[in-house]
Amino acid sequence: MPALLAPSCTLVGAGPGDPELLTLKAVKAIANATVLLVDDLVNDAVLAHASPTARIIHVGKRGGCQSTPQAFIDKLMITAFKEGERVVRLKGGDPFIFGRGGEEVEHLREAGIDVAVVNGITSGLAGMSSLGAPLTHREHAHGVVFVTGHAKPGDSGTDWVQLATTAHQAKLTLVIYMGVSSLNHICQGLLQGLPAHTPVAVVQHASLPSQREALTTLAGLVNTVHREQLQSPSIIVVGDVVQGARAWQQAEQQTKAQRVA
Template identity: 40%
Template structure:
């Protein structure tokens, strides 16, 4: 992130605008619509005066003196839009003087840029691409425009009018954040966005008065599936839950990119286990979840993949129920689905793979204790979780159960992440593939459908090239 998004108070000073180009005129209209006071350094006073007939609350003064003599200290910011070599000379002098400057379409000369803007009155959304792609920023703005209700800014203004009153009235046990979340997400927000302003304001005033009394703790725990690693594979419900969490207990399979989607001031607590290192036990995790919820917090237990597929989510849910804690499950995309889809590997296929079996090799007694006979059918696709270090046992047990040693297999490591790796081969080669895959969360897929995946097709193409050579 080169340009940190900030919001400039336009009442703090005058903005200098330099140039008569179409880009300069666009910036003039934008600044005027935002209420800015602008001194426009123009080479053509008559032509510039004609443009001032366009409406806008901002005040504009035309200055025909030389733009090269601008004193940056007199202005809150300077915007330059000649579009030629004059931009470089003026920008260099203003930057040397410590001024805030934007050269239109020249982020290399600027120390601030204009984002694409979604304007909803008191709610303003700014979209930037570090100046690299204004077209992409506009496309994102169009999508956000379609998502945000037209009256959202009016709701923000209503909340602003009652913000100080609530801060003075509320009992110490009342959470500021939770109160306003209920306003936005509940009946008050719904009435405001529907244009029923009297109803919304009456309900908000009543809620402020009710906040004078203590609030009983009412925490809740959400068991949330984070998916296989790509933050874009989070479900909308998972994202909403992360944005509302007070504290997030996360395991080792959750990526930093996913944690970045959480509420900025949420407490992040690592409770994972790394191979070869001591980790917190399950009983301690259960206890900490219960303690946090009993303190009235909104708690998220964030797990890689899906909490109910080899994630011990069922055990945690039982413990929370026994403790009388409200708990909800937010399912996630499990590794078998996400990682296989990434490499074009269909886990089932008509008349070829009619069964799908999920197996974990990480049992208390090891992979040797698993009943592999259920995976012996050649029409069954087998997805083995946490089986990288047990690949030799997986191979031996499956072959002993009757699977053909030539059955296609895939080792999918760190699936859906930027450093994902996929290796394919035969069942009898599985231990060698596992070693070549390296470390990281891995999924083993065994079945004829592996031959339909992109890595398998690519391996055939490489073999053909080698034969031709």
């Protein structure tokens, strides 16, 4: 008889949605798992890589909706590992970028479990790539800041005024996750540190066939999101790199042509 594989626990990033953006290492981990704990934002097509005998447990974690308690998810992983399972915690995007991966690793290590992590492409990167624009640029952006627009209960959250001031001075791109529900508050802060004409892109369902996007300025962001009815999950990218988007460049070319005419 073949030797039984040892129990294991792996946090796997399923990427932004498009199953073709999975890494080879993620596919291997999914295929070897005997138990998979799957987030809501993971594309069902990703589960085609799982073994037919694997147990799949859906543990929804989505802002604004009823979610599986984090403590319950932690307990499931620890229990399954101790029962000899090969556990994969399958998370949308990257486990360590607003995926609570850090919290889960801490709890697992406290239980004496060694954890492996397989990175995934985060939606902030995939969304901008789909528009043909970068997050950094030698002329327009010397760095990028990934920030959440969803504060932990009891936490005052991000100081948007300070962040905007720093971004303006240091030429940084801001990539805001989970910011749609707090958009008015976020914009009020950003407008105190960044010019009103700062380019902004909003991308909903990045990398999926259902992807929708809008290009605007910081001053017009709130009205644009409401008019286009963009909702979560969306990423908001603020900075001059947005001018590299294909649609933005096409609009500029049309404007120049009209001026010449």
